[in-house]
Amino acid sequence: MASGIAREQTVEVPPGVAAAVVEARTIGVVASVEAAGPRRARVAIDYPWRELVSDLPQLLNLLYGNISLQRGIRIAGVDWPAELLRQFPGPACGVAGLRALTGVAGRPLLAGALKPVGLGVRELARLAGDCARGGLDLVKDDHSLADQPSAPFRERVLTVAEHVARANRQSGRSCLYVPNLTGPVDRLAERLDDLRDAGVRAAMVAPMLLGLDAVRALAAAAGGAGVALVGHPALAGSLCAPRQGFAPEILFGDLFRIAGCDAVIYPNTGGRFPFTLRDCRAIQRQLLAPLGGLRPALAMVAGGIDAARLARWLPEYATDTIFLVGGSLLGRPDVAAAAAELAELVAGRASSGGGRG
Amino acid sequence: MASGIAREQTVEVPPGVAAAVVEARTIGVVASVEAAGPRRARVAIDYPWRELVSDLPQLLNLLYGNISLQRGIRIAGVDWPAELLRQFPGPACGVAGLRALTGVAGRPLLAGALKPVGLGVRELARLAGDCARGGLDLVKDDHSLADQPSAPFRERVLTVAEHVARANRQSGRSCLYVPNLTGPVDRLAERLDDLRDAGVRAAMVAPMLLGLDAVRALAAAAGGAGVALVGHPALAGSLCAPRQGFAPEILFGDLFRIAGCDAVIYPNTGGRFPFTLRDCRAIQRQLLAPLGGLRPALAMVAGGIDAARLARWLPEYATDTIFLVGGSLLGRPDVAAAAAELAELVAGRASSGGGRG
Numbered sequence: 001m002a003s004g005i006a007r008e009q010t011v012e013v014p015p016g017v018a019a020a021v022v023e024a025r026t027i028g029v030v031a032s033v034e035a036a037g038p039r040r041a042r043v044a045i046d047y048p049w050r051e052l053v054s055d056l057p058q059l060l061n062l063l064y065g066n067i068s069l070q071r072g073i074r075i076a077g078v079d080w081p082a083e084l085l086r087q088f089p090g091p092a093c094g095v096a097g098l099r100a101l102t103g104v105a106g107r108p109l110l111a112g113a114l115k116p117v118g119l120g121v122r123e124l125a126r127l128a129g130d131c132a133r134g135g136l137d138l139v140k141d142d143h144s145l146a147d148q149p150s151a152p153f154r155e156r157v158l159t160v161a162e163h164v165a166r167a168n169r170q171s172g173r174s175c176l177y178v179p180n181l182t183g184p185v186d187r188l189a190e191r192l193d194d195l196r197d198a199g200v201r202a203a204m205v206a207p208m209l210l211g212l213d214a215v216r217a218l219a220a221a222a223g224g225a226g227v228a229l230v231g232h233p234a235l236a237g238s239l240c241a242p243r244q245g246f247a248p249e250i251l252f253g254d255l256f257r258i259a260g261c262d263a264v265i266y267p268n269t270g271g272r273f274p275f276t277l278r279d280c281r282a283i284q285r286q287l288l289a290p291l292g293g294l295r296p297a298l299a300m301v302a303g304g305i306d307a308a309r310l311a312r313w314l315p316e317y318a319t320d321t322i323f324l325v326g327g328s329l330l331g332r333p334d335v336a337a338a339a340a341e342l343a344e345l346v347a348g349r350a351s352s353g354g355g356r357g
Numbered sequence: 358m359a360s361g362i363a364r365e366q367t368v369e370v371p372p373g374v375a376a377a378v379v380e381a382r383t384i385g386v387v388a389s390v391e392a393a394g395p396r397r398a399r400v401a402i403d404y405p406w407r408e409l410v411s412d413l414p415q416l417l418n419l420l421y422g423n424i425s426l427q428r429g430i431r432i433a434g435v436d437w438p439a440e441l442l443r444q445f446p447g448p449a450c451g452v453a454g455l456r457a458l459t460g461v462a463g464r465p466l467l468a469g470a471l472k473p474v475g476l477g478v479r480e481l482a483r484l485a486g487d488c489a490r491g492g493l494d495l496v497k498d499d500h501s502l503a504d505q506p507s508a509p510f511r512e513r514v515l516t517v518a519e520h521v522a523r524a525n526r527q528s529g530r531s532c533l534y535v536p537n538l539t540g541p542v543d544r545l546a547e548r549l550d551d552l553r554d555a556g557v558r559a560a561m562v563a564p565m566l567l568g569l570d571a572v573r574a575l576a577a578a579a580g581g582a583g584v585a586l587v588g589h590p591a592l593a594g595s596l597c598a599p600r601q602g603f604a605p606e607i608l609f610g611d612l613f614r615i616a617g618c619d620a621v622i623y624p625n626t627g628g629r630f631p632f633t634l635r636d637c638r639a640i641q642r643q644l645l646a647p648l649g650g651l652r653p654a655l656a657m658v659a660g661g662i663d664a665a666r667l668a669r670w671l672p673e674y675a676t677d678t679i680f681l682v683g684g685s686l687l688g689r690p691d692v693a694a695a696a697a698e699l700a701e702l703v704a705g706r707a708s709s710g711g712g713r714g
Contacts (some may be wrong), residue, residue, distance in 0.1 A: 068594030118383030211568015237425030
């Protein structure tokens with residue numbers, strides 16, 4: 001089966017069809033096979049990537065193109081060649097850049113979400129202002145806010161940005177508005193101009209909705225414009241199922257970072273999604289680990305985090321974490337006051353030491 | 358669980374958080390729940406798509422964004438509103454266009470693949486010429502041929518196209534060369550120019566490697582240039598696993614067609630991939646079925662088809678099918694003669710009646 005994978009992902013013809021010299025320079029080589037159970041094995045395959053990977057779509061293809069169509073094959077880890085990674089600039093801002101944009105040092109960051117879809121521009125802007133006034137470090141659009149009639153993209157971005165900027169002038173802080181940029185790939189350049197017009201310095205993209213390579217191309221333009229990118233996991237779940245796809249830390253940790261995400265949103269354990277704490281911490285570790293010359297990126301842990309749970313989860317993650325508080329905040333009668341309570345919790349974390357990471 | 362899905366995919370906040378008026382116009386509505394086993398149910402959810410879907414990424418998000426991160430939820434069918442589909446032009450050529458480009462009527466089409474990656478431009482061109490001379494209707498690049506040093510994109514396309522054109526002049530037929538266009542999204546326009554320079558009228562794209570919306574955007578430009586698009590399933594497998602993702606006929610049948618693929622490659626049953634005959638025929642049925650005003654698209658059935666198996670599979674698919682013969686052809690000492698044998702088999706199908714479909 002290991003040889004089958006190595007062949008399927010490269011020459012893709014039965015033995016004996018291709019000339020020996022072509023196979024020799026192109027086929028994957030099974031480097032090791034270790035039994036991991038009665039019907040499972042951990043296999044290492046060495047691919048001649050210089051001959052095969054000309055771009056990011058082709059990298060995805062080499063890692064998991066045709067074998068995605070088979071069953072029970074999972075990419076558990078990748079030893080990235082530094083020379084291969086040099087093709088990809090990765091995060092333009094990274095951890096340091098996002099900390100500079102928000103003016104937050106020495107503690108985790110706190111983010112809120114503008115939702116639900118269906119709210120008008122004024123209501124979203126008021127909510128964003130409350131979050132910023134309450135002391136959140138980032139406030140992001142819900143990933144379902146796109147360019148709907150209830151809150152069209154450009155109008156929403158300009159108005160929400162103005163409300164957040166006003167709150168920042170009052171508070172002296174630098175809450176960062178992160179609109180959802182996920183939309184038609186042929187309109188991303190125009191929407192990046194909208195962000196510039198609004199003075200917005202960050203945006204959210206869902207790499208699996210947009211295409212990972214569209215994010216890579218966007219990241220180059222966004223980096224030039226000083227706009228940080230936050231990756232959202234919509235549609236990515238099937239690509240990291242337990243016996244299929246990529247290990248979550250490879251998909252959200254390595255691949256989203258290689259595409260240029262400065263922060264990556266993923267579901268916290270214990271919420272509405274079946275991620276384990278091990279998965280969640282592995283993603284974060286991977287986002288912060290050395291990866292060629294690429295900047296480290298921030299984990300943005302999301303899903304069912306309210307005040308009680310925030311206290312529970314704060315010690316479980318590194319200081320370089322963004323905690324995304326969702327619906328629980330929006331349900332409170334005074335959103336700014338509720339945000340302030342959470343902000344206090346996180347500020348307390350700064351003095352309590354480095355935590356795990 | 359059904360209500361949970363309807364909420365997760367739309368307002369994404371717990372009950373009571375959003376204003377009733379906003380929920381009323383935005384939330385998904387569970388239309389029916391039918392038990393399908395002790396722990397399975399078939400659920401219909403009615404989404405207020407006019408409020409939610411502004412573009413193709415957002416359509417994917419609504420169908421399967423966040424719930425992709427949960428387990429055991431699968432999109433088994435979609436009742437497409439005709440008005441929603443009007444946003445998407447779909448295939449520019451479709452079945453009729455591809456038949457016109459190849460000059461083939463009344464019988465299935467036969468395609469060959471240029472591989473393996475690692476072959477040089479001359480060798481690929483010679484192989485393509487042999488396939489064309491032998492009577493294949495299409496000859497496509499392997500999906501692993503991108504822009505590698507062994508056969509750079511522009512040089513490959515120009516040279517292979519020239520060899521196929523020469524074979525066509527000799528044979529009087531119109532074998533269609535289908536180079537692999539899958540590559541960096543910000544270079545697709547330039548590569549489309551390369552195709553134009555080479556007089557090439559079709560190209561292959563892998564929607565999951567490129568991003569489905571990148572294919573949609575490309576299809577508009579390609580359609581304008583008279584270039585048909587053939588979709589490849591690389592990386593798409595995890596999105597149609599048995600208890601996760603989309604039913605294969607929704608992913609390859611509806612979504613690839615909505616994005617603008619004129620033909621869609623997928624693995625035949627009985628080959629190296631675990632697709633059932635039911636899946637394979639369902640995809641084809643969906644590609645040909647009415648779908649708003651979108652043109653029907655051709656199924657391109659692939660994977661382990663050799664001369665013996667071709668005879669076996671010919672009666673199982675509709676006349677509007679492309680059979681893709683892979684490595685078995687390339688292993689033969691005289692490729693043109695081997696192609697001619699296959700072409701004869703398929704020509705025989707024309708007189709044997711309509712087959713199933």
